[in-house]
Amino acid sequence: MLDDFLVRAFLAGIGVALVAGPLGCFIVWRRMAYFGDTMAHAGLLGIALAFLLDIDATFAVLVVSLAIALVLLALQRQRAIPSDTLLGILSHSALSIGLVTVAFMAWLRIDLMAYLFGDILAVGRFDLAVIWGGGLLVLAVLAYVWRPLLAATVDENLARAEGVPVAAYKFVLMLLVATVIAIAMKIVGILLITSLLVIPAAAARRFAATPESMAVLAAIIGVLAVIGGLGLSMEADTPSGPSVVVAALVLFLASLLPFGRLRRNV
Amino acid sequence: MLVETHNLGVHRSGRWLIEHVDLTVSRGEIVTLIGPNGGGKTTLVKTVLGLEAPDAGSLHRAPGLRIGYVPQKFHLDWTMPLTVSRLMTLTVRASRAEVLVALEETGVGHLMQAAVQTLSGGEMQRVLLARALLRDPGLLVLDEPVQGVDFTGEIALYELISGIRRTHGCGILLVSHDLHVVMREADRVICLNRHICCSGVPQTVASSPEYRKLFGPRAAQAVSVYQHHHDHAHALDGSCPGDHDHGHDHHTPSGAVDSHGEHETERGDA
Numbered sequence: 383m384l385d386d387f388l389v390r391a392f393l394a395g396i397g398v399a400l401v402a403g404p405l406g407c408f409i410v411w412r413r414m415a416y417f418g419d420t421m422a423h424a425g426l427l428g429i430a431l432a433f434l435l436d437i438d439a440t441f442a443v444l445v446v447s448l449a450i451a452l453v454l455l456a457l458q459r460q461r462a463i464p465s466d467t468l469l470g471i472l473s474h475s476a477l478s479i480g481l482v483t484v485a486f487m488a489w490l491r492i493d494l495m496a497y498l499f500g501d502i503l504a505v506g507r508f509d510l511a512v513i514w515g516g517g518l519l520v521l522a523v524l525a526y527v528w529r530p531l532l533a534a535t536v537d538e539n540l541a542r543a544e545g546v547p548v549a550a551y552k553f554v555l556m557l558l559v560a561t562v563i564a565i566a567m568k569i570v571g572i573l574l575i576t577s578l579l580v581i582p583a584a585a586a587r588r589f590a591a592t593p594e595s596m597a598v599l600a601a602i603i604g605v606l607a608v609i610g611g612l613g614l615s616m617e618a619d620t621p622s623g624p625s626v627v628v629a630a631l632v633l634f635l636a637s638l639l640p641f642g643r644l645r646r647n648v
Numbered sequence: 649m650l651v652e653t654h655n656l657g658v659h660r661s662g663r664w665l666i667e668h669v670d671l672t673v674s675r676g677e678i679v680t681l682i683g684p685n686g687g688g689k690t691t692l693v694k695t696v697l698g699l700e701a702p703d704a705g706s707l708h709r710a711p712g713l714r715i716g717y718v719p720q721k722f723h724l725d726w727t728m729p730l731t732v733s734r735l736m737t738l739t740v741r742a743s744r745a746e747v748l749v750a751l752e753e754t755g756v757g758h759l760m761q762a763a764v765q766t767l768s769g770g771e772m773q774r775v776l777l778a779r780a781l782l783r784d785p786g787l788l789v790l791d792e793p794v795q796g797v798d799f800t801g802e803i804a805l806y807e808l809i810s811g812i813r814r815t816h817g818c819g820i821l822l823v824s825h826d827l828h829v830v831m832r833e834a835d836r837v838i839c840l841n842r843h844i845c846c847s848g849v850p851q852t853v854a855s856s857p858e859y860r861k862l863f864g865p866r867a868a869q870a871v872s873v874y875q876h877h878h879d880h881a882h883a884l885d886g887s888c889p890g891d892h893d894h895g896h897d898h899h900t901p902s903g904a905v906d907s908h909g910e911h912e913t914e915r916g917d918a
Contacts, residue, residue, distance in 0.1 A: 410727050411725065411727055411728050413725075529738070529739075530739075532738065533738040533739045535728070536724060536728065536730065536735070536738060537719065537722060537724075539694075539699055539719055540717060540719055540722070541738070541739060542697075542698070542699055543697040543698065543699060543715060543717040543719075543789075544715075544717065544739040544740075544783070545739070546739060584727075587727055587729065590729045591729050591731065591763075592729055592730070592731070592734060593728065593729060593730065593734075595729070596729055
């Protein structure tokens with residue numbers, strides 16, 4: 383069954399969506415969408431380094447994304463440059479450095495489009511193992527840190543005063559986001575990863591009364607977006623990554639429709 | 649003794665936010681911190697909580713001291729779906745019954761399943777107070793607990809806080825800009841303007857020259873008026889409905905009322 387590239391594509395996409403949904407909720411709650419985008423853009427530099435040093439691309443993306451997240455956290459401590467300006471600088475700089483580095487390696491013939499926008503149909507058995515193995519690991523860690531991370535997200539000072547080691551949990555969250563970026567790269571590409579984190583979570587908000595139900599709903603909406611997007615991609619021969627994002631957008635827009643007085647006050 | 653600081657100082661961005669602060673809070677005692685905006689009240693509270701590291705002096709907390717904290721600002725984004733009961737148990741595990749008992753103690757048991765974003769200012773303060781009580785604290789730290797609460801609500805809230813001191817026996821460190829109401833329940837008042845400019849029982853502080861210099865003579869007058877007449881409620885303009893024949897001058901306590909709605913900005917908040 384796994385010999386069929388279509389089956390592998392669907393399994394890979396579903397695997398990523400199941401992790402991206404719950405983790406994406408934290409991105410939305412903590413207003414980290416642009417932060418996540420910057421981490422993802424840094425991933426291209428990771429790809430370039432992977433080719434340069436001949437190391438595993440997934441691992442390189444994870445390390446570089448995490449590194450830029452830590453640099454960002456350090457830079458945000460100073461007050462001279464506002465946070466969004468800082469993100470704007472680092473996000474596009476990271477992407478550009480990656481592109482320039484790749485261009486310098488003239489001997490390389492890599493399909494840049496596949497890294498920028500994803501090439502889900504080229505997912506192999508090993509990729510599938512990385513996605514599901516990494517994904518399950520991220521979900522397990524997320525479940526383990528869920529309560530304190532939620533407390534730190536609701537109010538950081540309150541959580542700290544009540545004995546939650548907030549900085550440690552923030553670091554764990556960065557690590558999880560970097561991991562998801564690394565394993566999701568093949569599916570939607572570096573430029574579109576944040577949308578897979580943010581759109582399902584945003585679509586789930588209106589129908590959720592608790593943080594947990596929002597996480598589960600976001601995972602389900604993500605899976606539906608992957609199935610719809612890949613279906614579209616096959617039917618109409620559109621690029622797979624953008625097709626998944628378009629499907630997610632359609633689901634988000636549908637979530638805005640007035641479904642009676644459903645959860646009006648929640 | 650629950651908390652004791654000696655010669656405490658916090659230095660940020662090239663200046664001392666607070667310095668030479670000696671503060672003790674004992675079990676069953678209400679210590680009220682007053683002072684002008686930017687005078688370092690929130691900085692001192694955050695240092696006591698361990699949110700800010702002191703740069704001078706010493707800070708001792710009783711071993712195993714549990715602190716219940718009601719922050720100055722609490723805002724929950726709409727994107728986070730959270731009910732009151734869930735907010736209550738973010739960092740403590742408690743049964744439904746225990747949560748309900750805490751909420752009922754502050755008079756908001758009916759809000760248990762409400763979404764946090766739908767609460768009014770006064771309801772929010774009562775929920776946060778209940779949340780702090782659920783931790784069974786040895787020390788309650790309340791940073792401007794009457795924000796967003798109307799005048800009669802303020803008095804009710806302070807009476808509630810005073811009741812908590814009696815029933816739970818915990819020490820309370822209270823920050824307030826609101827002189828005339830708060831002083832009635834305080835055992836000790838500390839006036840902080842970067843350093844402690846005066847402290848003692850409410851009457852002592854109200855009559856001290858440093859205090860008068862900071863808040864004006866009429867603020868002190870307001871306190872003494874309130875001391876004499878704590879058996880009736882003041883209306884919003886400072887007059888006393890249905891009670892006109894006593895000899896006191898009921899000026900609106902300018903120092904107190906003028907500072908309504910002003911919030912000390914948070915400092916050194918990473």
